[in-house]
């Protein structure tokens with residue numbers, strides 16, 4: 451992408467309304483524009499990162515055996531009356547009436563709809579296990595939308611739903627999602643700790659929140675320091691096999707949010723030196739709730755014995771749009787964002803220090819083509835902005851590599867490479883610079 455043709459409206463001033471660093475940086479880096487309280491337009495740079503995050507979530511869901519579909523944002527109120535949640539949900543639910551006076555709602559989650567889809571087609575245990583997911587916009591009319599994408603009203607969620615014949619199989623499905631979550635957050639450069647949690651309006655009695663530690667997090671958490679050193683399963687993890695040992699490893703040590711914190715247990719189980727009290731951002735939550743929806747909604751399957759029973763269900767959410775805020779909270783400095791490679795909107799920013807200078811333009815072009823062919827997604831700053839402004843912009847938008855090309859260096863056959871995260875710089879010939887960046 452050439453910056454002269456791109457749409458990257460950077461802000462010089464720090465917007466007054468943004469209270470936390472990720473919100474400030476997303477606005478300043480031209481990723482996001484607020485359209486109403488808790489409702490945002492995703493500008494091109496933000497949209498690119500959102501798609502990267504979404505893709506990692508998708509790959510890890512698929513690897514764990516889940517199957518993608520797409521459900522609508524609008525749902526019929528009558529569907530929610532079947533489970534009894536229409537009245538329970540309260541003011542957080544955005545209720546809409548269409549021209550035929552039919553009551554609709556903008557979905558805050560999809561347990562009812564997926565249960566309705568399942569019961570329409572599946573009757574036998576032989577079709578199980580099944581796990582269906584989608585990545586779709588949700589609406590919750592939060593009392594206090596704040597911190598940008600952290601607590602929005604409209605936000606992007608990945609929600610997966612598992613269906614199993616009995617509780618043991620349901621628990622195995624829960625374990626697959628648990629392991630997939632460990633992996634997908636790690637791939638985004640995050641350390642997300644599963645913690646025992648309340649189940650709230652979703653229900654059930656088994657639930658974990660996946661929490662990224664950050665000073666600006668909304669929840670207070672208590673955990674055993676040793677949780678931070680646990681190994682995350684690799685790509686070769688066997689989702690067909692028994693994952694209970696991994697889940698046990700990750701749930702053995704104490705880690706809880708304030709809602710379910712048990713100070714006595716914490717004191718007994720965690721040596722004082724290992725106790726961490728911190729704040730955290732909830733980037734995902736898993737639930738196992740058995741027949742809470744399948745029973746009232748009559749989603750039944752016949753078992754091997756021929757007897758019909760309500761299907762056992764769980765649901766598994768990831769806050770896709772919230773993750774962008776969490777990643778920035780975890781990875782930034784005074785100059786701006788530092789994107790982990792896996793989610794960076796572009797891999798390399800090429801800074802042309804003297805547009806119009808034939809040799810500089812030529813070298814930039816050569817680098818641009820080579821990086822593009824190497825799959826490195828370059829962003830070429832070919833604008834007339836002064837070098838100082840270009841450097842500041844590159845640091846602000848946080849691409850993993852900067853390739854700086856100007857007439858003075860080229861006279862000696864050299865360009866400069868800067869690694870955003872470490873600030874490390876190298877002056878070297880262009881071919882060597884390209885291979886250093888992996889192109």
Ligand code: 5CA
Pocket residue numbers: 558559560561590592599600601602603605607608609610652732733734735737765766767768769770771772
């Ligand atoms: N149906 C279940 C799981 S599929 C569910 O809705 N779970 S949830 O309520 O915990 O939401 C899942 C994830 O969405 C949360 O972990 C959080 O990361 C994200 N999320 C929830 N509310 C918001 C919000 N207002 N703004 C941004 N992200 C949110």
